[in-house]
Amino acid sequence: MVNLGFGMMRLPQKNKDDEKSINYNQLNTMVDTYIKSGFNYFDTAYGYHKGESEVALKKSVIDRYNRSDIIVADKLPVYMINKQSQLNEIFNTQLKRTNAGYFDYYLLHDMGILSDKENKDIDIFSFTKDLKKRGLIRKLGFSSHADAEYIENILKKHPEVDFIQLQINYLDWENDTIQSHKCYDVACKYNKPIIVMEPLKGGFLVNVPKKAEKLMHDYNGQTPIMWAFRFLSGLDNIIMILSGMNNNKQVIDNIQIFNDLQPLNDEELNILDEVVDIINENIAINCTSCRYCISVCPIGIDIAKLFDMYNHDMIEDAPGYTVCGNIYVNYSKDEKNHIASDCIKCNRCTDRCPQHLNIPKLMDDVKNRFETEVYGFKK
Ligand code: SF4
Ligand code: SF4
Structure with missing residues (x-):
């Protein structure tokens, strides 16, 4: 069974204009639903919800469940680092915010500017090597939205990378800018397990144009979300699909889908090509609402x-x-x-x-x- 990861980037908020105002009643219910269904992977990052996502991980998950039953992924904000001493400061803050003790998966977040860091004599990989030696991180990876060539350069240079997190979904699969397919191929070439982010393109693939939705529904009665996850389940080497769930209904719906996730057949893949064409004809701005900007x-x-x-x-x-x-x-x-x-x-x-x-x-x-x-x- 392909695993469903709980992405903590778009948590329920009490006040929609205040990213830090996490709605803990809602979040606890979502976490309970997710864990009771046999899933246990939580993905947070230093910057999500202006730091409150890591705190939410502590309050909603670590404080309420056995640490050893939970898999925690956290990310180092590489884009914020300007001097070597920041690495320790940030990592210690992450340990304190989450109270996780260690991170099962630790990622260099949004790698795309490593040379800039290296030019400033910041040695991120020696730092993470030391963390691993001390048992503070178990597996090292990186997430990236860069192109396939950039990703290959990192993997060539740093064989110590254990896994990679990539934006993969059917709409970006052959997209020239995102290069999901090419990046996927590079990860496979270097035998790196893949964690998928943005499987629904920030929710964009939930509300596709009516014509595309009808095409999918008329063939097998399934929703666009099911088609999107089923597309991913047909790819080898994927160990986890992250979903940034925002309410308990989404958690329940996703669990139902993941409990019986069948890859798309050849006819369905052909239909998906038509769906991509329809969406591309209608898409105006390719924004996933990640809010980094x-x-x-x-x-x-x-x-x-x-x-x-x-x-x-x-x-x-x-x-x-x-x-x-x-x-x-x-x-x-x-x-x-x-x-x-x-x-x-x-x-x-x-x-x-x-x-x-x-x-x-x-x-x-x-x-x-x-x-x-x-x-x-x-x-
Ligand atoms: S425009 Fe902003 S919110 Fe949209 S994808 Fe780019 S960084 Fe993310
Ligand atoms: S270019 Fe415009 S939108 Fe972008 S950061 Fe500057 S003011 Fe904001």
Whole structure:
């Protein structure tokens, strides 16, 4: 059975505008449902929910279950490291926040700029080697949104890497920018087990265009989510599929799917090719709502939210031009919200985007779409 990992990146919040306001009642229920069904892998990171995800791991999982029954994955925020001494500081903070004692899986988070660190004489791999020797981490891996060539260079240079976490889903499989298929092939070439992130592309593959959904449903009555997970279950070498679950219904639904996960057959794979074409015809901005860009925006623009409105406006059979436009205009009326025209084109966000989006340019697209007389926009 392919394993379902509990991704702790999009936890339920009490206040949707406050990432740190974890709803522990809801989260505890979700964790209980997940563990009672025989699953035990929790994936957090230093930066998720502005540090509160690691605390949530402690409160909802470590404090309430036997540590030895739980598998904990945590991530070192490589992108934040500017000097060697930060490595210890951050790792100790992670141990303290989670109270995990050790990490079963420890990942270098979002590797894509290692040479930059090496140029500053920061030796991350010696640091993690020492952690492993001391029993503080059990398996070392890295997550990356970089291209296949970059990933291969790391694996060549660092055979001590035990596993790799990659963005793989059927929509990105042959995508030239994300390169899921090529990255997957590199991981297999070096015999590295794979943990899958973004299997539903940040929820994007849950609400596909109606035409694509109908195609899938008419063939076997299954939902787009089932098709997405079944696609992954047909790939060798995958040890875990992470799902960033947000409520107990999602946990229950996912468990049901994973308890009887059958790979897609050849006919279904052909249908999926058509589904990909339909989605690609309709997709406007390839944003997964990971929110990595938002913390670096000096203006405080909720980039993911604006892109989401834009995508819904563009997608076939969505509620419609006027509805999304009205939502945008109403959003702009609240003075604490920032909109596309507030972007100062500082470019700080672009390096942080795992999907390699040209965010400042897309901000112009959003502005041109919504901030017009058609919508009665007034700033
Ligand atoms: S380019 Fe625009 S959206 Fe990006 S960080 Fe700067 S102000 Fe924010
Ligand atoms: S624009 Fe990029 S970094 Fe920002 S939320 Fe979307 S995918 Fe993530």
